[in-house]
Amino acid sequence: MNGGFKMRILVLVLSIVTVLITSFNIVISLDKVEAQNTNISSSEEVIEKEKNEHEVSEYIEGEAPLYIDGIVVVNKDYGLPRNFKSDLEEEALQAVDDIIAAAKKENIAIKVRSGFRSYDNQVQLFKTYANRDGSSKANTYSAHAGFSEHQTGLAFDFTTGKSNKSIGVWFDDTAQAKWLYENAYKFGFVLRYPEDKDHITGYMHESWHYRYVGKEHSKNFKMNDLTLEEYLGLYDGSSDNNEDDDLDDNLDD
Ligand SMILES: [Zn+2]
Known part of the structure; x- marks a missing residue:
């Protein structure tokens, strides 16, 4: 080679x-x-x-409320002991003052119609509603004693600055309702009963009822399309109420 x-x-x-x-x-x-x-x-x-x-506490009806991730849960399934007291109450009241002041700067007069309601007040209130509308109707918009979020001291029904009338669907179309809808989350509040979520929350839409949860949580509720139940993992995507709604829809059609 x-x-x-x-x-x-x-x-x-x-x-x-x-x-x-x-x-x-x-x-x-x-x-x-x-x-x-x-x-x-x-x-x-x-x-x-x-x-x-989620961090979930042990719930004992009438004795130990349910806390999930530090948020006390009150709905038709979970209630409060008679003498419940939240350590966020002061903070919530300050946030209410801040909301009223911020709205006022934009010429929107808002005031609180109803805040803390004791267990005994709720007993009376539900009785009044049940006598007027029957207890099953009353159940769709009012709570049994121990099961009202107002007993937490962290739930507030807002109304217009000058109104003395009972709160109701008339509030939906007010500038105040719109302002709260767009801004309440910035102050630590969530719209507790959003539209079309009654099968999850157990309550019809309430444009006036806001619940204080603190800003670190409320920032996730910006769009008002999330319920506390969903946020805390309490809703599994099915419910009896849901089926009832479907039935109602069919009847309407
Ligand atoms: Zn309320």
């Missing part, structure tokens, strides 16, 4: 070795990328899992 041929063989062998090494490296680096991707997706899963996990 002459020197030129040997040289060509050597070049060929070197080329093959280079190609092999390069592709081996590519395979290794692809493996690394895949390994990194696996790490990313598993850490995302962990974050997702943490989001879905």
Whole structure:
């Protein structure tokens, strides 16, 4: 064999070795990328899992209220002991003052129609409504004693600055309702009974009833399309009320 041929063989062998090494490296680096991707997706899963996990207290009716993530829950399923007291009450009252002052700056006069209501007041109130409308009708807009969010001291019914009449659907179209709808979350409040969510909250839409939960939570309620039940993982996507609604819709059609 002459020197030129040997040289060509050597070049060929070197080329093959280079190609092999390069592709081996590519395979290794692809493996690394895949390994990194696996790490990313598993850490995302962990974050997702943490989001879905709530800190839930033990609930004993009439004795120990239900707290989820530090938020006291009051609805038709979970009530309060007779002498419940929230340590957020002062903070909530300050937030109400701040709301009224901020609205006033925009020439919107808002006042509180109803705030804290004791257990005994609620006993009387429900009786009055039940006598007037029957207890099943009263049940759609008023709570049994121990099951009113007003007993927390963190729920407020707002009304217009000059109104002395009972709060009701007339409030829906006021500038005050609109202002609260757009701004209350900035002050730590959530619209507690949003429209079309009565199958989740157990209550018809109330444009006047806001619940103080603190800004770190209320910022997630900006769009007023989330209920406290959904936020705290209490709603599993099904309910008897939901079926009733469907039935009603069909009858209407
Ligand atoms: Zn209310």
